[in-house]
Amino acid sequence: MKALVYHGPGSKSWEEVPRPTLRDDTDAIVRVDSTTICGTDLHILKGDTPEVAPGRILGHEAVGTVEEVGAAVKTLHPGDRVLVSCISSCGRCRFCREGRYGQCLGGGGWILGYMIDGTQAEYVRVPFADTSTYRLPEGVSDEELLMLADILPTGYEVGVLNGHVTPGDTVAVVGSGPIGLSAITGAKMYAPSHVIAIDLADARLEAAKRFGADLTVNNGREDAVAFVRGVTEGLGADVAIEAVGVPESFELCTQLVRPGGRVANIGVHGKPATLHLEKLWIRDLTVTTGLVDTYSTPTLLRLVASRQIDAGRFVTHHFALSEMLDAYDTFQRAGDTGAVKVVMTRQP
Secondary structure: OEEEEEOOOOOEEEEEOOOOOOOOOOOEEEEEEEEEOOHHHHHHHHOOOOOOOOOOEOOOOEEEEEEEEOOOOOOOOOOOEEEEOOOEOOOOOHHHHOOOHHHOOOOOEOOEOOOEOOOOEOEEEEOOHHHHEEEOOOOOOHHHHHOOOOHHHHHHHHHHHOOOOOOOOEEEEEOOOHHHHHHHHHHHOOOOOEEEEEEOOHHHHHHHHHOOOOEEEEOOOOOHHHHHHHOOOOOOEEEEEEOOOOHHHHHHHHHHEEEEEEEEEOOOOOOOOOOOHHHHHHHOOEEEOOOOOOOOHHHHHHHHHOOOOOHHHHEEEEEEHHHHHHHHHHHHOHHHHOOOEEEEEOOO
């Protein structure tokens, strides 16, 4: 089969690799019908996650068709169409029993495209298949459901819920890529008074407006801190959501929030960021971090199926699986191409 293989920082190729086989009784082999690229994949290619070994097939998001299941798989059968979650769950360990699947102690968590071969391929082995996939509801397209593999639950759980967004809040979202737009989508469900999108790219700020941000700031040209204070009677935002993963954006978030405010970090950081406790200790701030657990996926599936969330609007570009390298080029140049999410399908 063909797959996108990581060969070390800055190096990848679309090449022939062995088709995966069942290793454990709880595995399933899924034919990938559609997949996408995540900002985390770009962090891997930059060398921000050195745990990823050369030779790894990247990707952790897919919609596909079950081809084969292990003897212990109870709820899936060949031919079933499923959403493959970015998080695998053993379902038995302490953290899985608490709904914190991202911290799975039984061999799950974020492993696809990270510790084991991932979904940017024609086939993928999915561990713990019963608890790491979701049956597809009727009447919803594959590309809409694909947005539930990672970005929508990540923005919702790690940004909105960790940030405790409540009605009337002013929410500042730093970064208007797919994760930032997901956080805006989730925040809007809680009736904030303002959602302020902050980014360096005008194209992404235009996307943020389409997704519900009522105010935007290009912090390459404007003072984002002064802007936010200007619309909050000098106080600052109630919640600042970091959706980039660079030190400057995290440090900006700590400056954007009011005393007693919350900073919810979503971004994948590859370098240290400075926490200015000499200035922050007196301001009663709460800072949260997190890997998505995907406990919200069933809820979000219902919201997408009932058309309360328009997941399809994230998709801006379509490619065939065989055009994987072109898709990466388009996604990596999002500031020029306007890409939000690119989708690669078996049948373009």
